[in-house]
Amino acid sequence: MSAKSESLRCLEKLLAECDFSFLSQREQKHFEKRLLTHFPRLFDLLVPVYQHRYDLYYHLRSLLMELAHGFAQRSSKLKHRDKSRLAEPDWYRDETMVGMACYVDLVADDLADLTDKIDYFKQLGIRYLHLMPLYKSPEGDSDGGYAVSDYRTVDPKLGTTKQLKQLANKMADAGISLALDFVFNHTSDECDWAQQAKAGDQEHQDFYFLFDDRRLPDQYDQHLREIFPSVRRGCFSYLDDMDKWVWTTFNNFQWDLNYQNPAVFRAMVGEMLYLANLGCDILRLDALAFVWKELGHCCENHPKAHMLIQAFNCCLQIVAPGVVFKSEAIVHPDEVAKYIHPEECQLSYNPLLMALIWNSLATRKTRLLEHSLATRFEINTDCCWVNYVRCHDDIGWTFDDGNAAELGINGYDHRLFLNQFFTGHFEGSYAKGMGFQFNPENGDCRVCGSLASLCGLEQALEMQEPLLEAMALARINLIHGIIMTIGGIPLIYQGDELAILNDYSFLHDPHKTHDARWVNRPKITPQALEQVRLKNSAAYVVNQHLRQLIQWRGQYPVMGRGTTQIIRLEHPHLFAYVRQTEHGHKHYFVANFSDAKHQISGSKILPVDQLPRLDLISGQSFSASGEWQLMPYQLLWLKESNG
Ligand code: GLC
Numbered sequence: 001m002s003a004k005s006e007s008l009r010c011l012e013k014l015l016a017e018c019d020f021s022f023l024s025q026r027e028q029k030h031f032e033k034r035l036l037t038h039f040p041r042l043f044d045l046l047v048p049v050y051q052h053r054y055d056l057y058y059h060l061r062s063l064l065m066e067l068a069h070g071f072a073q074r075s076s077k078l079k080h081r082d083k084s085r086l087a088e089p090d091w092y093r094d095e096t097m098v099g100m101a102c103y104v105d106l107v108a109d110d111l112a113d114l115t116d117k118i119d120y121f122k123q124l125g126i127r128y129l130h131l132m133p134l135y136k137s138p139e140g141d142s143d144g145g146y147a148v149s150d151y152r153t154v155d156p157k158l159g160t161t162k163q164l165k166q167l168a169n170k171m172a173d174a175g176i177s178l179a180l181d182f183v184f185n186h187t188s189d190e191c192d193w194a195q196q197a198k199a200g201d202q203e204h205q206d207f208y209f210l211f212d213d214r215r216l217p218d219q220y221d222q223h224l225r226e227i228f229p230s231v232r233r234g235c236f237s238y239l240d241d242m243d244k245w246v247w248t249t250f251n252n253f254q255w256d257l258n259y260q261n262p263a264v265f266r267a268m269v270g271e272m273l274y275l276a277n278l279g280c281d282i283l284r285l286d287a288l289a290f291v292w293k294e295l296g297h298c299c300e301n302h303p304k305a306h307m308l309i310q311a312f313n314c315c316l317q318i319v320a321p322g323v324v325f326k327s328e329a330i331v332h333p334d335e336v337a338k339y340i341h342p343e344e345c346q347l348s349y350n351p352l353l354m355a356l357i358w359n360s361l362a363t364r365k366t367r368l369l370e371h372s373l374a375t376r377f378e379i380n381t382d383c384c385w386v387n388y389v390r391c392h393d394d395i396g397w398t399f400d401d402g403n404a405a406e407l408g409i410n411g412y413d414h415r416l417f418l419n420q421f422f423t424g425h426f427e428g429s430y431a432k433g434m435g436f437q438f439n440p441e442n443g444d445c446r447v448c449g450s451l452a453s454l455c456g457l458e459q460a461l462e463m464q465e466p467l468l469e470a471m472a473l474a475r476i477n478l479i480h481g482i483i484m485t486i487g488g489i490p491l492i493y494q495g496d497e498l499a500i501l502n503d504y505s506f507l508h509d510p511h512k513t514h515d516a517r518w519v520n521r522p523k524i525t526p527q528a529l530e531q532v533r534l535k536n537s538a539a540y541v542v543n544q545h546l547r548q549l550i551q552w553r554g555q556y557p558v559m560g561r562g563t564t565q566i567i568r569l570e571h572p573h574l575f576a577y578v579r580q581t582e583h584g585h586k587h588y589f590v591a592n593f594s595d596a597k598h599q600i601s602g603s604k605i606l607p608v609d610q611l612p613r614l615d616l617i618s619g620q621s622f623s624a625s626g627e628w629q630l631m632p633y634q635l636l637w638l639k640e641s642n643g
C-alpha cells in the first residue's frame with residue numbers, strides 16, 4: 001500500500017471516531033477538505049518522529065480534535081484573510097514590506113496606548129510589527145518575556161487579551177501585520193504544566209526532561225553548547241523541592257519541553273492555534289534549533305527538529321493558512337538555511353548578513369561579506385530573508401570558519417578581535433558595546449549594544465567631535481541602506497530609527513543587571529521622540545534617511561519580488577549587489593565600508609552598453625565608462641534610467 005493511501009485510511013478511521021459536531025455542516029466540510037489535502041503530509045512527518053509510541057493513534061486523534069477546535073475558534077474575518085493570503089501566498093515579499101520589532105512597554109505604556117500609537121509606525125512606513133513576548137511570565141527576571149507562564153493570558157501589566165485582539169484588528173486596518181512569538185522550546189517554571197510536574201503529576205513531568213540524578217545530564221552535557229554560561233555551567237538545573245535535575249538550555253527558570261512526548265506536540269499546537277487566532281500574521285519560532293534532543297547529539301538542528309517544525313506548519317495550513325513562520329535560528333549558516341522552506345519557515349532571520357555587516361564595519365574590509373554571501377544569500381524564491389542589523393539580543397559571530405579560512409582568516413582569532421573591537425577594547429575602536437556570556441572554557445563571547453553606540457555615536461558625542469559624529473551617522477545610514485535593499489524584509493529594531501544610545505540603567509536593576517542584553521532595550525521616551533524634530537540632531541539625520549529609504553523601497557517592484565546577485569568585485573573595501581526582476585529590471589548597489597574614499601571603475605558593475613544611471617541617494621549620475629569615487633560609508637543605489 002502506498003504511503004498516501006495508508007495515511008488516508010488512517011484519516012478515514014480517525015474521522016469516523018471524531019465528533020466535530022461543534023462545527024457547522026459547512027465548516028465541517030471545509031475542515032475535512034483541508035485535512036484531505038494536508039493530513040497525508042502531517043502523517044508522514046509524525047509517524048517517523050513518534051514511531052516508538054504504542055499510543056500514536058490515540059495522539060493523532062487528540063491532535064485532530066485540537067485542530068478542529070482551533071478551526072472552530074478562528075473568526076470569519078481571519079478565515080477571510082486566510083483566503084486572500086492563499087490567493088497571494090508570497091504577500092510578505094512585497095516591496096512595501098518593512099518590519100519593526102519592539103517591546104510594548106518600551107514604546108508605549110501598554111497595549112491600549114500602543115493602539116493609539118499605530119499611526120507612528122504607519123507614518124514611518126512599517127508594514128509588520130513584531131511585539132516582543134507579551135504573555136504572562138514570572139515577576140522579576142523573565143528573560144524579557146521569553147519565559148512564558150501562560151500563552152493565553154496577556155501580561156496584566158500590558159493589558160488584556162481583548163486589547164491585544166483590538167490592537168491586531170486596528171493594525172490590520174492600518175495595513176500592518178502583527179508578528180508574535182511562538183516560544184515552543186520551553187516554558188517558564190511557573191507555567192501550569194511545570195506547576196503540575198512540581199506537584200508530582202507524572203503526566204506533566206513527562207512534558208519536561210526531569211532526571212533523578214546527574215547520570216544522564218552528564219552524558220548529554222558532553223555534547224551540548226552552553227548558551228548562558230554565566231548563568232550556570234552545563235544545561236541542567238537542580239530543583240531543590242523535587243530533588244531532580246531539569247533540562248534548561250537558557251535560564252534556570254526556562255524548562256525545555258520534551259517533544260519526544262507526542263502530548264507535548266499536541267498541547268503546543270493548541271497554544272500555537274490560540275496565538276494564530278488572536279489575529280497575527282507571522283509567528284516567530286523562538287529558539288527553534290533546540291527543540292529535539294537526543295543523547296550523543298549536540299541537540300541543535302536535529303533532523304527531527306525540522307520534521308516537528310514542518311508538522312507545526314502543516315497544522316497551520318489546516319487551520320490558519322494565512323499565517324507564516326519566521327525562523328529564529330542563530331546558528332551556523334549551513335544550518336540556518338535548512339529551516340527555510342515554504343513548508344517549514346517561509347521567513348528567516350539572516351544572522352549571517354547581520355554578523356558580517358558588523359565585521360565589515362570593524363575591519364573596513366568586505367572580502368568575507370562578499371565571499372560568504374556570494375554563495376549563501378540565495379534561498380528558495382517563495383521564502384524571504386528578514387534582514388536586520390540589531391535586535392533585542394546579543395550579536396553572535398555566526399560566520400563559517402571554512403569561508404574565513406579560504407581567505408586566510410582564522411575564525412577563532414577573528415572572533416576574539418571582533419569582541420575586542422565592539423566592546424571598545426581594541427585600540428582606535430569607536431564602538432561602545434558590552435561583552436555577553438563569556439565562556440572561560442573556550443573564550444567564546446558575544447556582544448550587546450545599541451546600533452548607534454556600536455556605530456560610534458556614543459563615543460563621538462562624549463568626545464564632542466562633529467567629524468566622528470558624522471562618521472557614526474554615515475555608518476548607521478549605510479547599514480540601514482543595506483538591509484533596506486539587499487533583498488528580503490528589512491527589520492528595524494525599536495529606537496534605531498531615533499539613533500538611541502546604550503541604556504545603562506539596567507545595571508541598577510537587580511533583575512536585569514546580570515543580562516547585558518538590556519543595554520540594547522531602551523525605553524523610548526517622549527524626549528527621545530522629540531529629538532527627530534531638531535534639525536541636524538543625530539535622531540533627525542538617521543530618521544530622515546530611513547524614511548527616505550523606505551519610501552524609495554516601496555516604489556520599486558524590484559525591491560520586492562526580485563532576486564539578488566552579489567557582485568564579485570574583489571575590492572578590499574567595496575561591496576556590490578544587483579537586484580533584478582523576472583522581467584530583467586535591475587537596480588545596482590555599491591557600498592563603501594571604509595572611512596576613506598575609494599574608487600572603482602564603473603565597468604566592474606554596470607554592463608558597458610548601459611546608459612548612465614542615477615544614484616537615488618546622492619542624485620549623481622554614474623556611467624559604465626567612468627571611474628566612480630565613493631565617499632566614506634557611501635551607498636550608491638543605481639536605479640534604471642526609465643523607472
Ligand atoms: C531567543 C530570544 C532570546 C531568548 C531565547 C530563549 O533566542 O531571542 O531573547 O533569551 O530565545 O527564549
Ligand code: GLC
Binds near residue numbers: 287328
Ligand atoms: C544563542 C542562541 C539563540 C539565542 C541567543 C540568546 O545565540 O543560538 O537562539 O537567542 O543565544 O542570547
